[in-house]
Amino acid sequence: xxxxxxxxxxxxxxxxxxxxxxxxxxxxxxxxxxxxxxxxxxxxxxxxxxxxxxxxxxxxxxxxxxxxxxxxxxxxxxxxxxxxxxxxxxxxxxxxxxxxxxxxxxxxxxxxxxxxxxxxxxxxxxxxxxxxxxxxxxxxxxxxxxxxxxxxxxxxxxxxxxxxxxxxxxxxxxxxxxxxxxxxxxxxxxxxxxxxxxxxxxxxxxxxxxxxxxxxxxxxxxxxxxxxxxxxxxxxxxxxxxxxxxxxxx
Amino acid sequence: xxxxxxxxxxxxxxxxxxxxxxxxxxxxxxxxxxxxxxxxxxxxxxxxxxxxxxxxxxxxxxxxxxxxxxxxxxxxxxxxxxxxxxxxxxxxxxxxxxxxxxxxxxxxxxxxxxxxxxxxxxxxxxxxxxxxxxxxxxxxxxxxxxxxxxxxxxxxxxxxxxxxxxxxxxxxxxxxxxxxxxxxxxxxxxxxxxxxxxxxxxxxxxxxxxxxxxxxxxxxxxxxxxxxxxxxxxxxxxxxxxxxxxxxxxxxxxxxxxxxxxxxxxxxxxxxxxxxxxxxxxxxxxxxxxxxxxxxxxxxxxxxxxxxxxxxxxxxxxxxxxxxxxxxxxxxxxxxxxxxxxxxxxxxxxxxxxxxxxxxxxxxxxxxxxxxxxxxxxxxxxxxxxxxxxxxxxxxxxxxxxxxxx
Numbered sequence: 001x002x003x004x005x006x007x008x009x010x011x012x013x014x015x016x017x018x019x020x021x022x023x024x025x026x027x028x029x030x031x032x033x034x035x036x037x038x039x040x041x042x043x044x045x046x047x048x049x050x051x052x053x054x055x056x057x058x059x060x061x062x063x064x065x066x067x068x069x070x071x072x073x074x075x076x077x078x079x080x081x082x083x084x085x086x087x088x089x090x091x092x093x094x095x096x097x098x099x100x101x102x103x104x105x106x107x108x109x110x111x112x113x114x115x116x117x118x119x120x121x122x123x124x125x126x127x128x129x130x131x132x133x134x135x136x137x138x139x140x141x142x143x144x145x146x147x148x149x150x151x152x153x154x155x156x157x158x159x160x161x162x163x164x165x166x167x168x169x170x171x172x173x174x175x176x177x178x179x180x181x182x183x184x185x186x187x188x189x190x191x192x193x194x195x196x197x198x199x200x201x202x203x204x205x206x207x208x209x210x211x212x213x214x215x216x217x218x219x220x221x222x223x224x225x226x227x228x229x230x231x232x233x234x235x236x237x238x239x240x241x242x243x244x245x246x247x248x249x250x
Numbered sequence: 251x252x253x254x255x256x257x258x259x260x261x262x263x264x265x266x267x268x269x270x271x272x273x274x275x276x277x278x279x280x281x282x283x284x285x286x287x288x289x290x291x292x293x294x295x296x297x298x299x300x301x302x303x304x305x306x307x308x309x310x311x312x313x314x315x316x317x318x319x320x321x322x323x324x325x326x327x328x329x330x331x332x333x334x335x336x337x338x339x340x341x342x343x344x345x346x347x348x349x350x351x352x353x354x355x356x357x358x359x360x361x362x363x364x365x366x367x368x369x370x371x372x373x374x375x376x377x378x379x380x381x382x383x384x385x386x387x388x389x390x391x392x393x394x395x396x397x398x399x400x401x402x403x404x405x406x407x408x409x410x411x412x413x414x415x416x417x418x419x420x421x422x423x424x425x426x427x428x429x430x431x432x433x434x435x436x437x438x439x440x441x442x443x444x445x446x447x448x449x450x451x452x453x454x455x456x457x458x459x460x461x462x463x464x465x466x467x468x469x470x471x472x473x474x475x476x477x478x479x480x481x482x483x484x485x486x487x488x489x490x491x492x493x494x495x496x497x498x499x500x501x502x503x504x505x506x507x508x509x510x511x512x513x514x515x516x517x518x519x520x521x522x523x524x525x526x527x528x529x530x531x532x533x534x535x536x537x538x539x540x541x542x543x544x545x546x547x548x549x550x551x552x553x554x555x556x557x558x559x560x561x562x563x564x565x566x567x568x569x570x571x572x573x574x575x576x577x578x579x580x581x582x583x584x585x586x587x588x589x590x591x592x593x594x595x596x597x598x599x600x601x602x603x604x605x606x607x608x609x610x611x612x613x614x615x616x617x618x619x620x621x622x623x624x625x626x627x628x629x630x631x632x633x634x635x636x637x638x639x640x641x642x643x644x645x646x647x648x649x650x651x652x653x654x655x656x
């Protein structure tokens with residue numbers, strides 16, 4: 001199996017006035033291609049710092065982090081931007097779609113920063129990505145014309161469009177109700193199991209972690225638990241088992 | 251990043267807030283329109299002055315008598331008698347830069363035809379006068395050299411004189427009128443010229459051979475002035491210098507003596523008047539340009555607000571792969587699009603206004619291509635200059651903090 005992520009003894013320290021805060025105190029783990037990993041932890045556990053490091057938004061103070069074989073600590077600001085563009089697909093809690101911009105244009109956005117993609121290819125790939133998250137009929141909708149679940153699916157399409165080696169989700173179901181959360185997790189499981197996408201999902205909900213194949217738990221900047229999930233729950237089945245909702249009609 | 255992609259990204263961002271983009275443009279639109287309109291009015295008025303002075307002959311060279319009384323009271327030019335027939339002959343013979351020369355002797359008096367009369371001016375000239383002054387004939391013919399030599403009692407009338415001493419429908423050519431008590435046969439009518447730049451009616455005139463006027467009307471051997479036409483507008487200064495030399499010789503002036511005459515060219519006069527309007531135009535344009543700078547500051551202000559407001563968007567763009575310089579280029583492109591679009595609309599409005607004003611004042615509309623290109627370039631510069639700092643601020647944001655910005 002190919003290693004997508006290799007973390008060895010990652011430390012991250014921040015200078016807060018005269019005090020030094022150590023957010024990560026030696027984190028080591030590997031993620032292989034095709035894994036669906038959740039990273040759990042309460043607030044203050046270093047979860048956010050680890051997410052920023054994994055997402056190449058931040059560099060570790062010490063230790064080695066290899067993303068798809070590239071050592072992140074040695075990269076310049078511009079090289080990090082290129083890594084984020086081509087190897088990582090971000091999904092955020094607040095969707096972070098551009099307002100008053102169609103779904104298609106939102107999904108096209110990462111391709112604008114990829115100089116190898118032509119204008120025609122950009123449209124085609126964005127439309128295909130929206131098709132993949134079952135929003136083929138909402139291509140020209142604005143974010144404010146879509147439900148939260150649909151907006152998050154647009155965000156997932158945006159994460160997929162550049163064919164990254166890893167999807168990095170940050171509390172991606174945090175703003176959604178139970179049914180919609182399950183829908184998003186069903187989509188994630190589908191991408192993972194049927195299309196072989198590697199997914200790293202940061203969350204604090206144990207409920208969500210049950211859908212992944214492996215859970216890493218952080219506490220006080222250290223990995224305290226790293227276990228393979230023996231019984232992966234199927235979000236699709238959970239969704240089917242939910243009682244009919246009267247909240248809204250799809 | 252490709253320029254086309256940049257423009258597309260910037261347009262996408264601008265269309266999300268169309269009203270704001272248009273309002274920001276307004277400053278540039280008004281500034282550019284003001285600069286273009288004022289520039290066109292200036293160019294139009296200069297051209298109008300030029301053409302009205304040129305209608306009197308842009309290659310005109312004038313010689314006027316000048317008081318030359320060192321230490322004593324100086325007399326008004328018209329009362330000084332220094333220009334004579336001898337000067338006229340010398341100038342005619344020796345000047346190489348002129349086409350024609352005519353003396354001029356004027357006298358005021360009453361033009362009488364039966365019961366109708368009109369106070370006017372009679373001007374004694376030679377047969378070349380019409381060509382020198384760019385005057386054309388409406389009817390009849392100019393008197394000849396023979397008329398000048400024989401003290402012919404013939405005259406040409408300006409339109410104002412015709413209107414006042416002849417009843418409607420009567421053809422004046424061939425009729426006899428009297429000026430003071432001297433009878434003249436009318437042999438031609440001058441075309442209407444209207445007022446000159448100084449408001450004087452150029453049609454209130456009677457032209458007659460200068461010999462006749464000198465002998466019969468004024469009883470003087472001196473001339474009021476000479477008018478000559480240089481071979482071209484460019485040669486008028488050379489002609490003036492040459493004529494000065496000839497006159498100094500005929501007047502027997504010693505090198506240390508001042509001229510007892512003045513030589514002036516029409517080109518000189520045109521230049522003086524043009525420089526006044528040019529100065530005024532420059533002044534007004536400078537004021538209009540201030541509004542353009544204020545428009546630029548408006549762009550800077552809005553771009554700063556926009557960067558703060560779109561912090562989260564900038565964070566997202568960075569997270570999905572935008573480099574600092576991509577963000578910088580995008581915001582810079584947005585500023586340039588605002589200023590250049592505003593500039594284009596401003597040019598359109600400015601040219602339309604200039605056209606309307608030129609029409610209202612009956613000027614030839616002047617469309618200056620250089621000023622359009624200048625305005626266009628200047629707007630791009632304004633966009634770059636006032637857009638750069640906000641764009642730089644955006645490009646230096648930390649993606650982590652920008653993403654968390656609420």
